[in-house]
Amino acid sequence: MMTPSELAPRLFIAMVVIVAFCWVVAWLLGKVGQPAVVSEMLAGVLLGPSLLGLVLPDVQNALFPAQMRPVLYVLGQIGLVLFMFTAGYEFASHRPPKIVGTAGIVSLSGILAPLALGVLLVVVVRNHVPVFADGVSTGVSAAFVGVALAITAFPMLARIVTERGHAGTPHGSLALASGAIDDVVAWILLAFVLATASGEFGPALRTVAGALAFALVLWFFGRRFMTTLMERTRFDPRRRVIAVLLVLFAVAWYTDEIGLYAVFGAFCVGLVLPQREESADLVAVVAPLGNGLFLPLFFTYSGLQTKFGLLGDPAVLLFALACVVLAVVGKFGACWLAARLSGQSPLVSARVGALMNARGLMQLIALNVGLEAGIVSDKMFTALVLVALVTTLMTVPALTLIDRLEARRTRATVILPGTELSPSAG
Amino acid sequence: MMTPSELAPRLFIAMVVIVAFCWVVAWLLGKVGQPAVVSEMLAGVLLGPSLLGLVLPDVQNALFPAQMRPVLYVLGQIGLVLFMFTAGYEFASHRPPKIVGTAGIVSLSGILAPLALGVLLVVVVRNHVPVFADGVSTGVSAAFVGVALAITAFPMLARIVTERGHAGTPHGSLALASGAIDDVVAWILLAFVLATASGEFGPALRTVAGALAFALVLWFFGRRFMTTLMERTRFDPRRRVIAVLLVLFAVAWYTDEIGLYAVFGAFCVGLVLPQREESADLVAVVAPLGNGLFLPLFFTYSGLQTKFGLLGDPAVLLFALACVVLAVVGKFGACWLAARLSGQSPLVSARVGALMNARGLMQLIALNVGLEAGIVSDKMFTALVLVALVTTLMTVPALTLIDRLEARRTRATVILPGTELSPSAG
Numbered sequence: 118m119m120t121p122s123e124l125a126p127r128l129f130i131a132m133v134v135i136v137a138f139c140w141v142v143a144w145l146l147g148k149v150g151q152p153a154v155v156s157e158m159l160a161g162v163l164l165g166p167s168l169l170g171l172v173l174p175d176v177q178n179a180l181f182p183a184q185m186r187p188v189l190y191v192l193g194q195i196g197l198v199l200f201m202f203t204a205g206y207e208f209a210s211h212r213p214p215k216i217v218g219t220a221g222i223v224s225l226s227g228i229l230a231p232l233a234l235g236v237l238l239v240v241v242v243r244n245h246v247p248v249f250a251d252g253v254s255t256g257v258s259a260a261f262v263g264v265a266l267a268i269t270a271f272p273m274l275a276r277i278v279t280e281r282g283h284a285g286t287p288h289g290s291l292a293l294a295s296g297a298i299d300d301v302v303a304w305i306l307l308a309f310v311l312a313t314a315s316g317e318f319g320p321a322l323r324t325v326a327g328a329l330a331f332a333l334v335l336w337f338f339g340r341r342f343m344t345t346l347m348e349r350t351r352f353d354p355r356r357r358v359i360a361v362l363l364v365l366f367a368v369a370w371y372t373d374e375i376g377l378y379a380v381f382g383a384f385c386v387g388l389v390l391p392q393r394e395e396s397a398d399l400v401a402v403v404a405p406l407g408n409g410l411f412l413p414l415f416f417t418y419s420g421l422q423t424k425f426g427l428l429g430d431p432a433v434l435l436f437a438l439a440c441v442v443l444a445v446v447g448k449f450g451a452c453w454l455a456a457r458l459s460g461q462s463p464l465v466s467a468r469v470g471a472l473m474n475a476r477g478l479m480q481l482i483a484l485n486v487g488l489e490a491g492i493v494s495d496k497m498f499t500a501l502v503l504v505a506l507v508t509t510l511m512t513v514p515a516l517t518l519i520d521r522l523e524a525r526r527t528r529a530t531v532i533l534p535g536t537e538l539s540p541s542a543g
Numbered sequence: 544m545m546t547p548s549e550l551a552p553r554l555f556i557a558m559v560v561i562v563a564f565c566w567v568v569a570w571l572l573g574k575v576g577q578p579a580v581v582s583e584m585l586a587g588v589l590l591g592p593s594l595l596g597l598v599l600p601d602v603q604n605a606l607f608p609a610q611m612r613p614v615l616y617v618l619g620q621i622g623l624v625l626f627m628f629t630a631g632y633e634f635a636s637h638r639p640p641k642i643v644g645t646a647g648i649v650s651l652s653g654i655l656a657p658l659a660l661g662v663l664l665v666v667v668v669r670n671h672v673p674v675f676a677d678g679v680s681t682g683v684s685a686a687f688v689g690v691a692l693a694i695t696a697f698p699m700l701a702r703i704v705t706e707r708g709h710a711g712t713p714h715g716s717l718a719l720a721s722g723a724i725d726d727v728v729a730w731i732l733l734a735f736v737l738a739t740a741s742g743e744f745g746p747a748l749r750t751v752a753g754a755l756a757f758a759l760v761l762w763f764f765g766r767r768f769m770t771t772l773m774e775r776t777r778f779d780p781r782r783r784v785i786a787v788l789l790v791l792f793a794v795a796w797y798t799d800e801i802g803l804y805a806v807f808g809a810f811c812v813g814l815v816l817p818q819r820e821e822s823a824d825l826v827a828v829v830a831p832l833g834n835g836l837f838l839p840l841f842f843t844y845s846g847l848q849t850k851f852g853l854l855g856d857p858a859v860l861l862f863a864l865a866c867v868v869l870a871v872v873g874k875f876g877a878c879w880l881a882a883r884l885s886g887q888s889p890l891v892s893a894r895v896g897a898l899m900n901a902r903g904l905m906q907l908i909a910l911n912v913g914l915e916a917g918i919v920s921d922k923m924f925t926a927l928v929l930v931a932l933v934t935t936l937m938t939v940p941a942l943t944l945i946d947r948l949e950a951r952r953t954r955a956t957v958i959l960p961g962t963e964l965s966p967s968a969g
Binding site: 120121122124125126128129130132133136137184186187188190191192194198354355356358359362363366367369370373374379402403404405406409410489 | 546547548550551552553554555556558559562563610612613614616617618620624780781782784785788789792793795796799800805828829830831832834835836915
């Protein structure tokens with residue numbers, strides 16, 4: 118039995134190891150153009166039983182003893198809440214361009230196709246593959262897998278688009294608008310799955326009623342309340358930070374209490390934070406500690422739950438690979454097809470598909486929510502973490518490949534000006 | 544048994560209650576001029592078994608269930624480490640004026656008198672009052688009580704002096720210099736007590752050797768290392784914050800490992816942080832979250848250990864009152880006398896005595912260190928928390944009283960110019 122005073126220094130050194138290891142992986146993967154969030158997801162998995170626990174089990178136990186896990190979880194949740202808050206704020210700052218028609222079709226296709234494929238997969242393999250949690254109905258399992266495959270990591274998509282300076286381009290605008298719609302719809306779907314997962318009428322009703330009340334309060338008073346809070350604390354920026362965090366934690370607690378999980382509430386508080394310079398200053402104080410220090414602890418906790426060794430079972434491996442293929446076909450394929458049918462060029466459609474396909478942190482959050490709710494077994498968790506990793510890892514290489522294709526085609530047209538260029542003369 | 548996913552939302556709402564309650568108490572006590580740290584100390588005690596647990600035990604158990612205590616402790620330690628880091632940085636920024644002679648005499652008197660009185664008290668009452676921890680020698684108990692009474696809360700002293708704009712006055716300079724010396728000497732003494740508490744040669748040697756190695760590394764490479772770190776990260780302020788925090792946590796872990804406790808290391812990292820604008824920016828990011836969010840959790844954890852109900856035992860109450868009286872007489876009295884004998888005016892001497900007498904957070908930290916080390920029983924802990932509370936609460940009223948005395952005297956001299964003024968004419 119470890120006393121709290123023995124636990125605290127252990128946590129200090131564990132935090133140092135986790136964050137430093139994230140940096141090393143980010144530095145290595147940064148050389149091939151991968152964004153930091155990909156590296157942190159991977160670092161968490163590598164610190165878990167999938168690598169460190171396999172190679173150096175004693176080191177893993179010394180670094181993350183059993184009694185530290187709850188603390189890691191709680192600190193990771195603080196990181197998640199802070200992250201979702203900044204994600205909500207940034208989400209609201211990207212005013213989606215007025216291309217709602219095409220974006221609606223793209224995102225709807227990008228949700229319905231993987232959702233349908235995921236449900237179909239579960240229905241087909243339900244009695245053949247041992248990846249399902251005990252006591253969870255086929256309907257709930259199918260809905261969860263479908264929603265998990267349908268998620269798009271809007272924060273990551275937005276970061277890649279803005280970092281590449283593509284926010285104003287046709288594919289950038291379309292991806293931002295589609296990703297935003299997808300994000301909101303997928304989270305609402307996940308909330309429905311969670312609300313109905315218990316199979317009882319009471320909890321589901323409580324969640325729906327609580328969510329409705331929350332949505333009404335948010336819609337009518339949310340922004341006004343946050344604006345007042347920001348103005349009341351304008352002479353004391355330190356107190357302002359803490360005041361906003363208290364609101365954030367209180368809302369996170371409420372949305373968790375009604376069965377919606379803390380991340381929903383945190384995202385909504387970010388949404389209604391007024392878009393002003395002082396809000397940006399506040400986010401700039403919260404983000405480094407949240408994203409830099411506490412979020413890696415969430416990745417590590419999540420990684421400690423991920424057992425890639427379970428993929429040694431051929432049935433589980435096949436299921437995981439099927440999930441990956443269906444996720445890519447359903448999301449990338451459907452978005453690409455929808456964009457093409459809406460009259461977008463092949464390159465724009467391919468880029469939108471590649472961006473929408475990244476599931477990143479958002480899917481990882483959904484998976485952990487499912488694990489907590491008892492909907493997901495550790496085998497299914499591992500299979501879906503593989504989906505999150507692969508679809509996130511492939512985003513930047515896919516975009517680079519499309520860039521190269523475009524460059525080659527442009528060069529081809531430049532080299533042969535007489536044959537292909539000057540269409541006006543043709 | 545509470546799962547981590549049940550624990551996290553509970554912690555969110557507990558943090559909201561703790562911080563909001565601290566604000567309410569600070570607002571009330573702020574009306575009578577008390578600084579925030581006093582209110583937070585008191586708020587923590589009131590949330591513990593001394594008030595909330597007495598009046599509404601069910602509410603207390605719901606807010607702070609047993610399984611939350613380790614998490615509260617760990618988060619409070621993060622708050623303490625961040626606080627001691629900023630305290631170390633601010634300590635180094637107050638360049639002590641060149642009045643080392645007087646300051647040395649004042650601080651030495653202010654340490655030796657309460658130390659001697661504390662030791663004497665323990666030796667006298669050792670076999671009559673049941674406040675001592677089992678298996679702790681009289682020598683260690685006596686030394687610990689003596690050191691606890693000898694502590695001065697330099698961060699609080701510095702804040703009061705600078706907030707009142709007295710940093711350049713005779714009593715302000717003298718109090719700052721004396722408090723600084725006192726702080727360092729008292730913590731070194733505490734380290735000695737801890738190192739010898741085990742009574743075994745091995746651990747003490749390990750502590751002394753580890754501390755010596757740490758002191759040497761700090762002295763020769765500390766500031767250079769931190770300066771390099773700050774310069775290397777100058778293009779990425781977010782990463783800079785996390786890099787400094789990693790160093791902080793690593794050093795905190797090290798000083799804890801060698802038996803010196805994390806707070807020592809954190810203070811030292813703050814000491815060697817280069818005094819530059821970018822360091823101040825960094826501290827401005829770390830301080831609100833550390834002091835505003837996590838430090839109140841330390842006060843609450845400490846308050847949960849404080850049982851003022853134990854003072855119902857007349858012997859314990861008498862011991863506690865004796866500690867309070869000896870603490871005030873030893874610190875206030877000795878500093879006042881030393882200043883007077885060094886030629887300071889009565890008013891300057893009284894102000895220096897009043898400032899040096901505040902023990903505040905620093906004593907609370909020392910007490911918790913003693914509790915963790917098993918040197919302190921919960922009865923002695925409660926008695927010494929009373930000392931911390933009373934001596935901290937009386938600081939501002941004492942200073943106000945001295946101000947009034949001065950104002951009355953000045954008025955008297957103005958009213959009777961012929962009798963007391965114009966000494967040059969006398």
